[in-house]
């Protein structure tokens with residue numbers, strides 16, 4: 001019986017695409033799914049690639065179709081579904097086999113699952129995959145967590161199917177147990193912030209400038225050839241250009257303004273806070289999605305709360321473009337700061353420059369800016385801070401004035417820009433050699449005798465507050 005180098009369980013959007021990518025690279029892949037009716041049509045629809053796909057209709061036969069030591073890759077929702085699948089599959093595996101969770105998972109859960117599986121002598125890999133269905137099919141960016149020997153075993157399967165940036169495969173070993181899923185989580189956090197800032201610019205043009213969707217789409221199309229060149233700007237141009245066949249309106253105009261979220265943005269913020277870090281741009285984006293979902297409250301508030309007065313005009317398109325660039329740099333900097341802090345906390349030794357490098361192709365975050373970020377991180381920026389890298393300082397110098405102008409105009413006009421304004425507030429906080437936290441310390445000492453440090457001598461002091 002023909003056997004497979006790897007097995008994919010979960011033939012949804014991502015699993016199907018990843019299986020076809022593997023098959024196309026000559027990697028014989030066993031495929032299985034909870035709902036077995038999907039399996040045959042999938043393999044038959046794969047035409048000649050079907051030769052490298054071995055269908056299995058239950059877990060026992062799926063596992064039997066794998067070369068030993070076996071590699072079982074799950075592409076299903078994280079959380080209880082994965083735990084239940086582990087309950088079923090682990091008794092069928094032997095020591096030396098490997099389980100890969102390629103879905104988006106909370107890294108804390110990955111650490112827990114890793115301990116459970118490894119106690120059986122079975123390797124566990126938590127792997128982030130970015131690029132959506134198209135990326136998974138034609139070359140995703142992959143962030144692998146797990147032991148060194150798991151990476152050594154997986155690399156020959158993953159390198160051929162990964163996206164390539166100037167020939168370099170966009171896949172790398174991040175570190176042990178939860179490191180891969182942590183990096184993917186922060187990747188998604190930056191993705192949330194970038195999408196939100198783009199949406200804020202769209203909102204300003206629509207509600208402050210009276211632009212229609214196709215015109216805004218054309219602007220984003222033009223921006224995709226400049227410093228904002230990126231997958232997400234391209235996606236935005238595509239989304240804004242599409243027409244609804246039923247109403248003949250721009251499709252975005254008939255889509256409810258209520259954004260979904262599956263958890264990775266929220267996890268980024270939670271982990272950042274646990275690490276004592278600020279992920280304010282990501283938090284702005286997560287919060288904006290949450291407020292968007294409170295549709296009834298917003299509709300009531302729109303009638304009840306005193307309104308928006310339009311003062312002044314909207315800055316020009318070039319200013320908006322620069323403002324978005326500044327916001328993008330600052331949200332990436334916050335994301336890399338979370339990664340730096342997590343690397344220290346968990347002793348992962350994350351290679352931040354390599355992370356930026358493997359995000360340059362295949363993944364949702366791919367952009368021209370990431371090449372500059374990768375170079376800046378490789379050159380060891382002052383105090384590890386991306387914003388202090390000379391290349392980034394120069395870009396911020398050119399773009400922050402525009403961010404200030406845009407945030408100012410939005411505030412005056414009463415249009416919300418939670419992520420852009422958070423980016424600016426963070427930038428201005430960083431610039432303050434002497435900030436205002438001296439008063440916070442004084443307040444803490446007045447009510448709680450928490451003590452403070454002084455600028456003129458070392459030690460810890462309490463005030464005589466009266």
Ligand SMILES: NC(=O)C1=CN([C@@H]2O[C@H](COP(=O)(O)OP(=O)(O)OC[C@H]3O[C@@H](n4cnc5c(N)ncnc54)[C@H](OP(=O)(O)O)[C@@H]3O)[C@@H](O)[C@H]2O)C=CC1
Pocket residue numbers: 009010011012013014015033034035036038075076077078080081082085102103104105129130131132133262
């Ligand atoms: N879509 C995307 O752009 C990306 C998604 N991901 C992650 O990839 C994973 C899969 O996502 P995606 O392919 O989009 O999801 P889909 O909804 O398209 O597919 C989900 C798959 O999981 C299976 N499944 C669902 N619930 C269970 C369960 N309780 N037990 C066993 N199998 C189950 C489904 O089987 P059935 O057909 O029987 O319902 C199906 O095969 C998720 O973790 C997601 O976060 C990661 C990167 C990008």
Ligand SMILES: O=C(CO)[C@H](O)[C@H](O)COP(=O)(O)O
Pocket residue numbers: 104129130131132188191260261262263264265364
């Ligand atoms: O991982 C992804 C992209 O990188 C997935 O598309 C994910 O679903 C995006 O998160 P959300 O659904 O919360 O917007």
